[in-house]
Amino acid sequence: xxxxxxxxxxxxxxxxxxxxxxxxxxxxxxxxxxxxxxxxxxxxxxxxxxxxxxxxxxxxxxxxxxxxxxxxxxxxxxxxxxxxxxxxxxxxxxxxxxxxxxxxxxxxxxxxxx
Amino acid sequence: xxxxxxxxxxxxxxxxxxxxxxxxxxxxxxxxxxxxxxxxxxxxxxxxxxxxxxxxxxxxxxxxxxxxxxxxxxxxxxxxxxxxxxxxxxxxxxxxxxxxxxxxxxxxxxxxxx
Numbered sequence: 001x002x003x004x005x006x007x008x009x010x011x012x013x014x015x016x017x018x019x020x021x022x023x024x025x026x027x028x029x030x031x032x033x034x035x036x037x038x039x040x041x042x043x044x045x046x047x048x049x050x051x052x053x054x055x056x057x058x059x060x061x062x063x064x065x066x067x068x069x070x071x072x073x074x075x076x077x078x079x080x081x082x083x084x085x086x087x088x089x090x091x092x093x094x095x096x097x098x099x100x101x102x103x104x105x106x107x108x109x110x111x112x113x114x
Numbered sequence: 115x116x117x118x119x120x121x122x123x124x125x126x127x128x129x130x131x132x133x134x135x136x137x138x139x140x141x142x143x144x145x146x147x148x149x150x151x152x153x154x155x156x157x158x159x160x161x162x163x164x165x166x167x168x169x170x171x172x173x174x175x176x177x178x179x180x181x182x183x184x185x186x187x188x189x190x191x192x193x194x195x196x197x198x199x200x201x202x203x204x205x206x207x208x209x210x211x212x213x214x215x216x217x218x219x220x221x222x223x224x225x226x227x228x
Contacts (some may be wrong), residue, residue, distance in 0.1 A: 031213055043158060043218040091157045095214045103214040105157030
């Protein structure tokens with residue numbers, strides 16, 4: 001069964017450092033998303049991406065965040081200067097353009113900012 | 115404002131019993147709801163969905179009930195098994211076409227007692 005894959009599974013970084021989280025969405029999907037889940041809390045929407053541009057973003061997705069689709073398979077989330085409060089689980093998701101459009105999530109990348 | 119939330123943060127159920135997880139929403143215009151299951155260390159996984167033109171939908175061992183009058187949603191799991199232990203989120207999907215705009219509620223942790 002096709003799946004969304006994410007790397008790394010866990011990254012530890014120092015405050016102020018740049019972090020790039022990588023995702024490979026399901027191959028025939030064209031909508032891509034990043035969500036965040038702080039430990040013990042609900043899953044929060046960050047950003048959606050379609051046709052090589054951001055289609056929607058939340059208040060959490062400030063200037064420190066950016067997304068990119070550098071090639072035909074990867075979808076990345078960059079945090080330029082990490083803060084302690086960026087520590088969370090980051091989930092990538094993708095969906096098809098047509099049809100029921102179920103949202104498929106990856107297993108997440110845990111980011112720990114020290 | 116819009117809010118999707120859960121009544122009970124933790125539910126303990128004996129193996130073999132039925133489980134009922136409840137969810138309340140505040141936006142009366144909401145018309146598409148989804149239940150997700152999140153196992154420890156994994157991303158949310160689609161379980162079942164329901165649109166507002168229905169009040170009940172059944173899947174394999176799961177049933178979702180929607181009461182639009184009181185803006186209440188429930189997930190029923192029949193013959194609960196240890197593998198059902200997870201956090202369950204109700205979510206509202208306000209996307210269209212293939213675009214999935216999913217807003218998660220606060221999860222309920224289901225603990226199955228063997």
